[in-house]
Amino acid sequence: MKRHDKHNSRVMGAVARVRESRSAMLGLTIIVLLVLMAIFAPHLSPNDPTDVRLGDRLISPFTESKYPLGTDHLGRCVLSRLLYGARISLAVGITVVGISTVIGVTLGVVSGYYGGISDSVIMRFVDATLSLPSIFLAVVIAGMLGRGLASVMIALVAIEWTSYARVTRGSVLSLKEKEFVESARSLGARDSYIMARHILPNIIAPVIVVATIGMAYVILAAAALSFLGFGAQPPTPEWGAMLNAGRVYMRTAPYLTILPGFAIMLLVIAFNLLGDGLRDILDPRRVVVE
Amino acid sequence: MSSLEILDLKTHFPTPDGIVRAVDTITLSIRARETFGLVGETGCGKTVLGLTIMRLLPPTATVEGKVMCAGRNLLEVNEAEMRKVRGEEIAMILQNPTTSLNPVMRVGAQIAEAIQLHQGLNKRDAKEKAIEMLDAVKIPSPSGRANEYPHEFSGGMKQRVMIAMGLACDPSLIIADEPTKGLDVTIKAQIIELIKKVTEKKAMLLITHDLGVARELCDRIALMYAGELVEYATLREIFEDPLHPYTRGFLGSLPDRGLVPIPGMTPSLIDLPEGCRFHPRCEYATDVCRQKHPEMIEVEGGHFVRCFHARS
Amino acid sequence: MLEVEGLTKYFLSGMIRKRRVKAVDDVSFRIEKGKTLGLVGESGCGKTTVGRLILRLIKPTGGRVLFDGIDLLSLKKRELRKIRPRMQMIFQDPDSSLDPRMKIGTSIAEPLKVHGTIPKYERSQKIRELIGTVGLNPEHINRYPYQLSGGQNQRVVLARILAMNPDLIIADEPTSSLDVSVQAQILNLMKDLQREFDHTYLFISHDLDVVRIMADQIAVMYLGKLVEIGETRDLFDSARHPYTQALLSAAIRPESGAEGRKRVLLKGETPSPIDVPVGCRFHTRCPRKGGRCVIEEPKLVEIGGGHRVACHFI
Numbered sequence A: 001m002k003r004h005d006k007h008n009s010r011v012m013g014a015v016a017r018v019r020e021s022r023s024a025m026l027g028l029t030i031i032v033l034l035v036l037m038a039i040f041a042p043h044l045s046p047n048d049p050t051d052v053r054l055g056d057r058l059i060s061p062f063t064e065s066k067y068p069l070g071t072d073h074l075g076r077c078v079l080s081r082l083l084y085g086a087r088i089s090l091a092v093g094i095t096v097v098g099i100s101t102v103i104g105v106t107l108g109v110v111s112g113y114y115g116g117i118s119d120s121v122i123m124r125f126v127d128a129t130l131s132l133p134s135i136f137l138a139v140v141i142a143g144m145l146g147r148g149l150a151s152v153m154i155a156l157v158a159i160e161w162t163s164y165a166r167v168t169r170g171s172v173l174s175l176k177e178k179e180f181v182e183s184a185r186s187l188g189a190r191d192s193y194i195m196a197r198h199i200l201p202n203i204i205a206p207v208i209v210v211a212t213i214g215m216a217y218v219i220l221a222a223a224a225l226s227f228l229g230f231g232a233q234p235p236t237p238e239w240g241a242m243l244n245a246g247r248v249y250m251r252t253a254p255y256l257t258i259l260p261g262f263a264i265m266l267l268v269i270a271f272n273l274l275g276d277g278l279r280d281i282l283d284p285r286r287v288v289v290e
Numbered sequence B: 001m002s003s004l005e006i007l008d009l010k011t012h013f014p015t016p017d018g019i020v021r022a023v024d025t026i027t028l029s030i031r032a033r034e035t036f037g038l039v040g041e042t043g044c045g046k047t048v049l050g051l052t053i054m055r056l057l058p059p060t061a062t063v064e065g066k067v068m069c070a071g072r073n074l075l076e077v078n079e080a081e082m083r084k085v086r087g088e089e090i091a092m093i094l095q096n097p098t099t100s101l102n103p104v105m106r107v108g109a110q111i112a113e114a115i116q117l118h119q120g121l122n123k124r125d126a127k128e129k130a131i132e133m134l135d136a137v138k139i140p141s142p143s144g145r146a147n148e149y150p151h152e153f154s155g156g157m158k159q160r161v162m163i164a165m166g167l168a169c170d171p172s173l174i175i176a177d178e179p180t181k182g183l184d185v186t187i188k189a190q191i192i193e194l195i196k197k198v199t200e201k202k203a204m205l206l207i208t209h210d211l212g213v214a215r216e217l218c219d220r221i222a223l224m225y226a227g228e229l230v231e232y233a234t235l236r237e238i239f240e241d242p243l244h245p246y247t248r249g250f251l252g253s254l255p256d257r258g259l260v261p262i263p264g265m266t267p268s269l270i271d272l273p274e275g276c277r278f279h280p281r282c283e284y285a286t287d288v289c290r291q292k293h294p295e296m297i298e299v300e301g302g303h304f305v306r307c308f309h310a311r312s
Numbered sequence C: 001m002l003e004v005e006g007l008t009k010y011f012l013s014g015m016i017r018k019r020r021v022k023a024v025d026d027v028s029f030r031i032e033k034g035k036t037l038g039l040v041g042e043s044g045c046g047k048t049t050v051g052r053l054i055l056r057l058i059k060p061t062g063g064r065v066l067f068d069g070i071d072l073l074s075l076k077k078r079e080l081r082k083i084r085p086r087m088q089m090i091f092q093d094p095d096s097s098l099d100p101r102m103k104i105g106t107s108i109a110e111p112l113k114v115h116g117t118i119p120k121y122e123r124s125q126k127i128r129e130l131i132g133t134v135g136l137n138p139e140h141i142n143r144y145p146y147q148l149s150g151g152q153n154q155r156v157v158l159a160r161i162l163a164m165n166p167d168l169i170i171a172d173e174p175t176s177s178l179d180v181s182v183q184a185q186i187l188n189l190m191k192d193l194q195r196e197f198d199h200t201y202l203f204i205s206h207d208l209d210v211v212r213i214m215a216d217q218i219a220v221m222y223l224g225k226l227v228e229i230g231e232t233r234d235l236f237d238s239a240r241h242p243y244t245q246a247l248l249s250a251a252i253r254p255e256s257g258a259e260g261r262k263r264v265l266l267k268g269e270t271p272s273p274i275d276v277p278v279g280c281r282f283h284t285r286c287p288r289k290g291g292r293c294v295i296e297e298p299k300l301v302e303i304g305g306g307h308r309v310a311c312h313f314i
Helices: A002-006 A010-020 A022-039 A078-114 A116-131 A134-145 A149-176 A179-186 A191-227 A239-249 A255-282 B046-054 B079-088 B107-119 B123-136 B155-167 B185-198 B211-217 B235-240 B245-252 B287-291 C047-054 C077-086 C104-115 C120-133 C138-142 C150-163 C180-197 C208-214 C232-237 C242-250 C291-295
Strands: B002-015 B018-031 B035-039 B062-069 B090-093 B173-177 B203-208 B220-225 B228-234 B297-300 B303-305 C002-013 C019-031 C036-040 C062-067 C087-090 C168-172 C200-205 C217-222 C225-231
Touching: A022 A078, A022 A255, A078 A116, A078 A149, A078 A191, A078 A239, A078 A255, A116 A134, A116 A149, A134 A149, A134 A191, A149 A191, A179 A191, A179 C087, A191 A239, A191 A255, A239 A255, B002 B046, B002 B203, B018 B035, B018 B046, B018 B203, B018 B228, B035 B046, B035 B211, B046 B062, B046 B090, B046 B173, B046 B203, B079 B090, B079 B107, B090 B155, B107 B123, B107 B155, B123 B155, B155 B173, B155 B185, B185 B211, B185 C242, B203 B211, B211 B235, B220 B235, B220 B245, B228 B235, B228 B245, B245 C180, C002 C047, C019 C036, C019 C047, C019 C062, C019 C200, C019 C217, C019 C225, C036 C047, C036 C208, C047 C062, C047 C087, C047 C168, C047 C200, C077 C087, C087 C150, C104 C120, C104 C138, C104 C150, C120 C138, C120 C150, C150 C180, C180 C208, C200 C208, C208 C232, C217 C232, C217 C242, C225 C232, C225 C242
Parallel strands: B035 B203, B035 B220, B090 B173, B173 B203, C036 C200, C036 C217, C087 C168, C168 C200
Antiparallel strands: B002 B018, B002 B062, B220 B228, B228 B303, B297 B303, C002 C019, C002 C062, C217 C225
């Protein structure tokens, strides 16, 4: 019976396996570092990110100790803006993914469990959304709602929830056929009870995977929308907006586009690495050799 | 003359939780034209033994001992030669034909592929031979069915196709791993009759958990428990004079032999009991069984048993 | 206790041209309290569907199911939920019968919780008691299903069912995924429990040897219909339907051996339930087929002692 005590819970097993997966570990490390940077941005930043100093315009990185990564066309400290920008990107990502998960999982469970008309309506809506280029749809919605981060987030939620609904519904459909769900039904349990106690705990794994990869997509899309002028408005230090502002100085000060671009890329890759790793780790078909 | 000789074969899998002793010091020989039954329950390592002979194990496995076939040790030949051995000298009929057949390839082409590979026939001749094989395993209108896909075949018919594939290159030894698993009783009876017929002149290692099937097909039977052989003898001796308590328990738990269960459960191959591996479940266990690991002893000519109390 | 009359289920199959699949066709039988009916047949004959129809896990196309005099098919959703605990099902695969994310103890406690039959403070005592009844140790309570063997999980399923104190248990191949030595343990346990709690069993299986031990009565199904039904002994000693006879002789038994036994090998395979043969549905494989069998479907006729057969040649 020794082997049972070693893994007394599935969660511990999963944590142990994250350590084994190199890519998941790398992604997780980058994310943790960026989150810490975002949290401690006020302490880490050498300057106020919105402080305009026209006398210090377009200083190259690594030339002045006061501005480690240089300044932009208004003389604002690039490093400080990047640190504060991490806050915005992560906040947007977490909010959008969080709300989308709640909406998508709820509708997905209802759709998969009950089937019938509610399923048809929800799924046709999902199909319609997924059949259009998502960034185009986001631009249209954000355009209708007006400028600002809030409208970008609403636009992204409107698109993002569909993938959660689809994944959830698929898992619910296969779970519904499982004997333990039938046996809960034959025990006389209510539908709400079955969904809460038997269905939800068993779909968490695939939803986590989708949410992690969804984070990468949302962060990238939010930056893209800001780049197009829909999201964060000046002087908010948002990476996409910084990229856009730096565009004009591409020849004279390439670091103004390279640095925020690199920051976006790093965060997006980190979430993708973690998501791919988690997919392998949480895969139920992955059996531990006993 | 023996067609396959296994000497002190060990197959272990190192895992983070410990070493899985799936096959532990097994010695046996299969004579030409004989059907040898390897009988055991889930997790006793019988399937791993088949895969070890064919060298189809995952790379993490460590293998020791010898598998002698036609004068050479199969564990030492190079991969190119091993590929020739598989199919030409030793063929394997797997359980679960549904996943063993390629769903997007015509059945005839799958059989022909094996023939082309090993016998160097051209495409047309190989196809003709494939149809011949389908006919040999009693598939009606074989030339038409050769052009169908696996999903158009029923479970029993797919198993016939698997048998046809195994026989295609005329191997001298066949390893059949649960060839009737999941088949309905009436279909199972048909497949057993077929196997009996087509393997008449061949040596076969039949791996199964079903003593009924073993009784239908085998000349000699070995019982495997927790990675090692515990008894082997002729079919008649196993059924009429079983000596190992596990063999007796196994027979006794059959529905038509009174349904007397063996208490407890099979040990994990990672965490084997000290001494005799069966002692925690054995009603005859004494101190010596708890402390010492019994060796295989020959009780009568050809009847081997791994038990301290076999003679008493 | 349980009376099934003319139970019928048609499924629609096919993407464009919908075709009726007669999964279960006019099945009738009754089981007395405390007795076991063995329902035997090969895969795809509809025996599993019969079990699910009785529990109304799926809706029948026609027929009646009387449980203790109550017509289950006329019940509303709410009334059905109330009566469901009295009828329970054991499935073939014990590993998927239990929620993988629920501890064993929680799984067993679930019925008590859902119905609130036992106050919370007495629950853990009750769980220990149930665990003991099915031959497990209290240390198993905090384990997860994947940490237990198939046989142990099937015991957990039984404990969970006992917690509901049901009258009728439908067992659908409860041991076919288990090893023989473990199968014997579970079958013996089921028999003991039946004696103790006076359970009524519908025992669905493809294994005649197992059914012979478990059942008082046996019903044989072929392509959605009953072809023969009778007392276990009558059926084994004097099976009258050619399909039953073939099943009996085809069963591969360690006891009978290969020597000197005549086996009725059936030709071909079971036809698809989409294309049920006209006339007697067994005629395509029947060794005794006559002209009438191709035209007229035989009715289930009583030949004495509750033994009924659907064949023109009796």
